[in-house]
Amino acid sequence: MKRRSFIQKTALTTGAISMTGSLAFSNSKEVTKPGFNLKYAPHLGMFKEHAGKDPIDQINFMADQGFTAFEDNGMMKRDVSLQTKMGETLAKRNMTMGVFVVEKGGNMANTLAAGKKEHIDIFLDGCKKAVEVAKRVNAKWMTVVPGGYQRNLPIGIQNANVIEALRRGAEILEPHGLAMVLEPLSDSPDLYLQTSEQTYLICKGVNSPSCKILYDIYHMQKNEGNLIHNMDLTWEEIAYIQIGDNPGRKEPTTGEINYRNIFKWIHEKGFEGILGMEHGNSQQGKTGEQAVIDAYRKVDGFM
Template identity: 45%
Template sequence: MTLSRRTVLAGGAAVTAASGVLAAQRPAASNAAKFGLHFAPHEGSFASRGGRIEQIAYAADQGFTAWEDNEAATRPVAEQEAMAKALSSRGMKMGVFVASMPKWSQSRPLLGGNDDAEREGFLADLRASVEVAKRLNADRMTIVTGFLDPKLPIDIQTARVIDVMRRAAEIIAPTGAAMVMEPLNTRTNHPGVYMQTIAQGYAVARGVNSPAVKVLADLYHEQIQSGNLIPTLATCWNEIGYIQFGDNPGRNEPGTGEINYATIVRWLKNKRYAGVIGMEHGNSVKGRAGEERLIAAYRAIDVAAGEGA
């Protein structure tokens, strides 16, 4: 999930609303062509360029048209507003932020468990996130469905998760936004989580049957857990509301692992996917050399996909 939890990348420096306004008004520094899809770097992708607002400006200059910030809900209101203004001024879309986060050290919540208080806490997180989404002009927010209860049958837990997601949909649907449930791998990063595959997320989303509850297809996690990426995307497409990239092994930029991202990008372009693709991974090389390599990696898959279309 969030890069700060995994310590993949260092976070950028905090910024004030005033500095955000100045950076947002900075003219473009290059004529880089826009990418063919809405790839979204995040704070830390271009850490050498300065703080959050400076990184957004730099990303826009390189042709990126979206931005992702998992930790946005934890930032002061003034910083959220400054980020939204910076994105708007550069014509960039806001990707996901995390609306509800498990307590990893405690393996909680158990949304399918016997304790209603844990489900109420989850719903309280969502109510608070509605205002964050409005400030950020975000129409997607990430939720993690917590951990498995080893004492209860999985079918009981699934029924309860569907029930609480229906209640969550009642909170989010009036805003026009959607929660995207993120399946996580258990083999490398997150043992014990409830939702482990895109297919499992699809089953829950179909049970909820609401445009406000969709699946976040993080292809790094899915490659580890199940593989078969394009057929899985195709089968579950109607319930997928957001996509994230990251190569495996290592969870770095495309081209550093085993996933053929050029083929996936070609498939997404053929599907006319217009949503955001979060670049939720690290840079394989530190510093500016790594940032340049990151940009080149996305140019390579974008161009290769275009040539093969």
């Protein structure tokens, strides 16, 4: 081959390679961000300014940021077709589905502490429907709030009523490998379930793998404090954790809770479950959404 022909052929080949490389780069998908040490679970609406209103686009955005879990309190109210599509997307992106709320009429409604058949029937019906929803989205955990405090009954009677009702709920969930997680709340002094120790007692009374504790750090900081100590006391029954700084119930680093230290402790305990991001954003717009991501990068950097 003459030198001039060789140079022309080499130039054409090099140009083709360069052009192919440029096209390949321009058509490549966004690279998923580095993951986290723990399974933090955002919810719909948390990143809507970046991802748009479509739930599937929002889940994909979460995965692109490195989040490996997702939770959706209102999942039972969504159309079956959307539930199915969300479940398929989570599986495709290798994300774990977190909690959704078992419908029983609201946190204060149909209290199990009263021991009334009509309240229990509503709760059990919610458990049966929750099984079908869980299958569609590949969920394992579902939130249960027993209801309001029954002031005309001694606390021991209320405890017994709640335990009996939850045992019946557990009988529905156990064959499917599902678990309700009981959440003590700080929203009202009229709620029956208030502290981690009380929830621990109830779980021990139910005595089922399908009845465990949802330890919401925001609520428990308000109701009892001493977070690591109380989590350690009740650790055997804690299956799910939720997050929110106090005051304000926004992302970590916006309040008084030392989340970096708490997450380090949780990681050292070998926790492989989900930590639901059940809080709002402290700032509006894309800036606020990025601030949430940055906050989790910061507090997750305990290694």
